[in-house]
Amino acid sequence: MEGTMKLNEFNNAFQTEQQCLAYIANLKENKCIRCSSFNLNNSDLKKIRCLKCNQTFSILTGTISSRSQTSLRSWFYLIFRWINTKHGIPSTDVSKELGVTLKTAWRMGHKIRTRIAKQEPQFIVEGTVQIDEMCLSHMAFKKQGRSLKNKTLIVGIYKKTTNNLIVKVLKNTKSKSLLNFARSHISSKCHVYTDDWKDSKQVLRLKKCFILD
Template identity: 25%
Template structure:
């Protein structure tokens, strides 16, 4: 079912149980061979934990393990809704917007947004640069040929280059030239905890030492 509005989302995912079932179906599905008894099984949801039990031996499968939802205290439905916002927004979703939409703390919203972006980048085949203990150098330039006049910047495109020392490089088009437009590009493409090296441009001041928040949402 392709969803395009909020009503369709909540019809498909009315509660955490529906979200967990969807996650189980996508990752495993009924008839999945039990890793313990090696038999094709029907799986039953448990009432006291977020898991499914094998009909033959009672072995448990936890659909949230090895996903961005693992160990999170945030309701699964809010996670799904956050992902819905990311996949339906044309201009991305900020931590502040998630905080407002989900009714969670900014710290939780920021962490959720970072994990969702990392997951989406990995799916698209472009994993974030950097990470704890790593250095990423960042700079930007104007592209668009020779032009004259006081408003020459408005007629060019801003392209940001990011390179991890000893690792990969990445080029991204900055969607606009407004103040504060550079940091969102960095947050979307550089892993939290990375040491950012830039020039003295004021727009980069917040990126000089950008560290991930350790507490999971």
């Protein structure tokens, strides 16, 4: 959902529950949460079955609206409102606009706020990914020693099939920092390999780049 979307555009794009489900399915690339296969029986997006490993799952698994009784469209509407406001939305307004109880309105707002506060785990990559660290020198034309002084250490996770890159600036090279970053963004089913970024052109071709600080 784009931050620049207008209300009439939102209403056109998300008229039905099915359109909201299809939007999430597209974001999740329509693949199995267990083996990443695209060979799915997804005639019902809430009861998808993987034809390769037989895993069944809902497209809503892991999303803010999983296990919620409130319609997905209501969630979408509230997220849309949150994206387009600077100071949050009072639960009383949400309750009136969505026709839900004040308690439900507060819970929904709380969930969205919590998700916004912990945005990093939204970027989870699956399948085969490459993870590498590299140093960027602050003084590009001066020869630098091996010390990290005057250098910024960055670590990136790159997925070739979707051409996506997640980058984070690290404070140190301790394996704990690298592991925490990797665990936050790589699915447990990932096949991970590392190598140096020898071909810088690879980075220039990236379609999406999520920069986290």
